[in-house]
Amino acid sequence: MDEFAKTSRRAFLRGSAAVAAGTVAGHAAAQGAPDPAITELQDWASYLGVGVDETPYGLPIKFETDVVRRSVPWLTASPISSINFTPIHALEGTITPQGCAFERHHSGAIELSKDDYRLMINGLVDRPLVFTYADLERLPRENHVYFCECAANTGMEWAGAQLNGAQFTHGMIHNMEYTGVPLRTLLAEAGLDAAGDFADKWVYVEGADASSNGRSIPMEKALDDVLVAFKANGEALRMEHGYPVRLVVPGWEGNMWIKWIRRIEVTDAAVESREETSKYTDLHEDGVARKWTWVMDAKSIITSPSPQMPITHGTGPLVVSGLAWSGHGKITRVDVSIDGGITWETARLGKQGDTKALTRFYYDMDWDGREMLMQARAMDDTGYVQPTKDQLREMRGENSVYHNNCIQTWFVNEEGVAENVEVS
Ligand SMILES: Nc1nc2c(c(=O)[nH]1)N[C@H]1C(S)=C(S)[C@@H](COP(=O)(O)O)O[C@H]1N2
Numbered sequence: 001m002d003e004f005a006k007t008s009r010r011a012f013l014r015g016s017a018a019v020a021a022g023t024v025a026g027h028a029a030a031q032g033a034p035d036p037a038i039t040e041l042q043d044w045a046s047y048l049g050v051g052v053d054e055t056p057y058g059l060p061i062k063f064e065t066d067v068v069r070r071s072v073p074w075l076t077a078s079p080i081s082s083i084n085f086t087p088i089h090a091l092e093g094t095i096t097p098q099g100c101a102f103e104r105h106h107s108g109a110i111e112l113s114k115d116d117y118r119l120m121i122n123g124l125v126d127r128p129l130v131f132t133y134a135d136l137e138r139l140p141r142e143n144h145v146y147f148c149e150c151a152a153n154t155g156m157e158w159a160g161a162q163l164n165g166a167q168f169t170h171g172m173i174h175n176m177e178y179t180g181v182p183l184r185t186l187l188a189e190a191g192l193d194a195a196g197d198f199a200d201k202w203v204y205v206e207g208a209d210a211s212s213n214g215r216s217i218p219m220e221k222a223l224d225d226v227l228v229a230f231k232a233n234g235e236a237l238r239m240e241h242g243y244p245v246r247l248v249v250p251g252w253e254g255n256m257w258i259k260w261i262r263r264i265e266v267t268d269a270a271v272e273s274r275e276e277t278s279k280y281t282d283l284h285e286d287g288v289a290r291k292w293t294w295v296m297d298a299k300s301i302i303t304s305p306s307p308q309m310p311i312t313h314g315t316g317p318l319v320v321s322g323l324a325w326s327g328h329g330k331i332t333r334v335d336v337s338i339d340g341g342i343t344w345e346t347a348r349l350g351k352q353g354d355t356k357a358l359t360r361f362y363y364d365m366d367w368d369g370r371e372m373l374m375q376a377r378a379m380d381d382t383g384y385v386q387p388t389k390d391q392l393r394e395m396r397g398e399n400s401v402y403h404n405n406c407i408q409t410w411f412v413n414e415e416g417v418a419e420n421v422e423v424s
């Protein structure tokens, strides 16, 4: 074991020396001076580290404590009915750790134990039922990765470039692997099949919190891919994401993903609750609001470089990294522009896009130190192409809030500093 540790340390030293010598812009190589980080015995090699009994549940190391959710205090009147944002600028890959996945509450996050948990199914079913948490664990379950995007994501940007950071313009999104029971399984238990003609029926779904956040979902979607989920990324849901059970409504706006889900009523019409009338409807230029825009259209964002992730290494190889997603299906292609949308190059997908889940894309370029207007545009397997802000504004005007999936622009200056701007 010891021998292995020594060998690998030597291998590492050789590796990093080679890198330093081979990189023209390498700091140590340029100065020609010995780098004490390599030549001197470091603390962490001279003393013993922390024992395994110190961290029964691991937290990020102290050097990463800025990779956290952040909020914009002026956005809402109180932190109870509010939102915070995922630090998407600092994350990689596609899975969002629960601890920094954005939260959106209408009446705060509640503490509801598995013992106290009940889920009722009533309304137009043969057998109204109440499930305990243990009941849910005995039904066949599935695992799926899905993104959850609040319809208000990017909603502050309609009238102009506003918030300076991908975390704030696009951070009302997370992407997790959910474990849960298909809603159709629960509805079948309650005797929906026997009820016969349910094609035009709805479910009205409520949470156990004071806001209840009730939403109507058409039966076709309820029987398709909706999950009643109790795990995310392999572990129990965090309180703020609906512990012990939440609804997962793939590809549809986050508001329908009812947390602390307590009741599912089968109805013959949409309830037209607050959350689907006065909120989460889309104001148009002509003053008319459109309702039931449930699906989140294709969208993308360059996460680095971005205002919180300036280029700090100077010219040369630059990894442009970003995220793309579509509530209609899979991302098939992402293009990147560095000249404000005049010319486009096709980006490389980290891996083939999953349906209704985040897809990572990369654009590997050589930066010559010139100013850039960086954009990404996503395409999905329906053939849809992410629109420009001007295209969206033609219909929606500037006073809309929800469903802003426009192409975002970052201006990067010669120092590598990035800023939220608009091009037209
Ligand atoms: N019960 C309940 N469910 C809820 C909400 C709520 O306030 N109460 N907020 C909704 C909104 S608007 C969004 S965008 C998502 C956010 O999920 P998250 O907090 O896990 O990110 O939950 C939805 N489900």
Ligand SMILES: [Mo]
Residues within 6 Å of the ligand: 104, 149, 150, 151, 152, 254, 255
């Ligand atoms: Mo939301």
